[in-house]
Amino acid sequence: MADEEVERKPVLEMVQADGTDGSCITFVLHDEDHTLGNSLRYMIMKNSEVEFCGYSITHPSESKINFRIQTxxxxxxxxxxxxGLTELVDVCQHVLSKFECGLELQLGGVQSQTTRPKDSKLPLIASKAGPSCPFPCGPRAHQALGLGGRNGLWQNGKGNQEEKRKEEKT
Structure with missing residues (x-):
C-alpha cells in the first residue's frame, strides 16, 4: 500500500466551449467555497475589460466552484x-501586516516584521506611529486601537504628556 501513489485531483481546471475564443472561460476551483469565490469575483470585476464575472457552488455537499469570466x-x-488572484494575495498580505503591526504594538511595541512579498505593489510608507509601525496609520488609528502614546510610539504632544503624567504618578 505504501508503494501505491495517491491520486491527486487538480486544484484548478479550465473549461472552454468548443469553437469559442479565449475571452470566455469557466474555471473550476476544487476545495474552495464562497470565501475565495466572492472576494476573487470582486477583485476581477474591478477590471474594466471584464464584461462578466460570476461563480456558483455546484452543490452544498461539494467544495467546488464554477467561476466564469467573459472579457x-x-x-x-x-x-x-x-x-485578480495576484491582487487578492497582495490585499491579504497587507491586511495581515496591518494586523501584525497592531498586535505587536499592543504587546509592547516590538519591532514589526512585515510579511508583505517583495514584489507587492502596495507601498511601505513611513508612519507617524514611529519606527515599530510600518504603516501610515498615525496616532489617531493607534488611539482607536487603544495604543495611543504607548511606549512613546507616536510623538503628538498630548499623548506623550499624558503618558508622562501617568508614569510620574506611579
Whole structure:
C-alpha cells in the first residue's frame, strides 16, 4: 500500500466551449467555497475589460466552484483571472501586516516584521506611529486601537504628556 501513489485531483481546471475564443472561460476551483469565490469575483470585476464575472457552488455537499469570466475584445479571460488572484494575495498580505503591526504594538511595541512579498505593489510608507509601525496609520488609528502614546510610539504632544503624567504618578 505504501508503494501505491495517491491520486491527486487538480486544484484548478479550465473549461472552454468548443469553437469559442479565449475571452470566455469557466474555471473550476476544487476545495474552495464562497470565501475565495466572492472576494476573487470582486477583485476581477474591478477590471474594466471584464464584461462578466460570476461563480456558483455546484452543490452544498461539494467544495467546488464554477467561476466564469467573459472579457471584452481580444483580452483572454486567463489574464484577469491571474491578475485578480495576484491582487487578492497582495490585499491579504497587507491586511495581515496591518494586523501584525497592531498586535505587536499592543504587546509592547516590538519591532514589526512585515510579511508583505517583495514584489507587492502596495507601498511601505513611513508612519507617524514611529519606527515599530510600518504603516501610515498615525496616532489617531493607534488611539482607536487603544495604543495611543504607548511606549512613546507616536510623538503628538498630548499623548506623550499624558503618558508622562501617568508614569510620574506611579
Amino acid at each position: 471584452r475584445g481580444e483580452l483572454p479571460a486567463v489574464e484577469p483571472f491571474r491578475r
